[in-house]
Amino acid sequence: MRKIVLTTESGADLPEKLVHKFGIKVVPMHVIMDGKDYKDGSIPVTDIFDYYESTKKIPSTTSTNPNEYTELFQAVRAENPESMIVHVGYTSQASSSFQNALIAGEDFNDIYFVDTLNVTGGLGAVVLYAAELLQDHPTIGGEDLIAAIEQVVPKTKLAFLPGNLEYLRAGGRVTNAQYLGASLLKLKPMIELINGKLVSTKKYRGKMLKATTTLLHDYFKNYNIDRKQLYFIYSVGLEEEIKRELEKVAAEYDFHHIEWIEAGCVITCHSGPGAFGVAGIEI
Incomplete structure (x- = not known):
């Protein structure tokens, strides 16, 4: 069976231990402070609080851009050339990240996208559901996996x-x-x-x-x-x-x-x- 690789954004807030356990590939979203771009996870969360206390401004956030998705998908394929990629994404209703993933995906074959319509632990719950399903049923086909994921999105x-x-x-x-x-x-x-x-x-x-x-x-x-x-x-x-x-x-x-x-x-x-x-x- 072809290997299925799950990808998602840092906005899922997945614990590192689970990312490593299931081999999930995570691409960072971004935080902007004083015009400087920081990848999500590259700075301590407390830096955000310190910035607010000193400036009374809240950092802005930006989505993952198409180039970053392209790099992510290329890295997955370099490691697993025959793999199927299933991107379980951050809600398209609150960020352009999902649309950017679709744009990047146009240059790849055998890549599929699921809009979870969710964020943080809600997005994480869907990703981990898919990961556990893959672990428990390693021979599951891509179409069956995607159908199962889409079924739990509204739940x-x-x-x-x-x-x-x-x-x-x-x-x-x-x-x-x-x-x-x-x-x-x-x-x-x-x-x-x-x-x-x-x-x-x-x-x-x-x-x-x-x-x-x-x-x-x-x-x-x-x-x-x-x-x-x-x-x-x-x-x-x-x-x-x-x-x-x-x-x-x-x-x-x-x-x-x-x-x-x-x-x-x-x-x-x-x-x-x-x-x-x-x-x-x-x-």
Whole structure:
């Protein structure tokens, strides 16, 4: 059987141990500070916080460009000349990365694309689903694999609470009016991916511990998530007490396989420090 190689963007926030375990190829997205371009993962996330504290500006983010995808696909083919490439991509509704991947893919044969309509742990959940399917069924054909991935895309649910609304406002995810209203009332908006777009669907009042645990209860009540695997996403700054409490809540719902995913630079530019998210795939 021909080898199938999975590719994705750094915006999936995949832990390095899982990237190496499954041989997933990851191409970086970008962070811009003071006009200088940094590849996602090339600088500590704390540099983003330091930049904001010193300038009161949020770094901007940019997509992976076509040339970078071309280099990625060429590297895959150099290592595995007869391989089939399946690119499991960052939502096309929030970035041009997926379109850029399609452009680069025009110069290659046997390369296929799946728009997950998701980001961070939601994107990561789909990529890892595909990786585990390949591991468990090494003889699976490319068409069957792609069909299986496309089937779980609408079943993949991501919800998160930003750690700092200023970051979301700077990224254009909330308006000034929404920001001021939420700040004055001490509200925390839950952000979900609806048809690939980031949408505020509910607001929680109170401190982060209360807000995150309430969000998690709501998430489990709204979605019948497969108990085999659950993904908790956090940005640097989320308190350990909150993490422990969230694991207790998950255990109440019979979730015992939890993978903690640290948000990288690109996602942190939108979520801010101390953010929390949850992702899983519905049965």
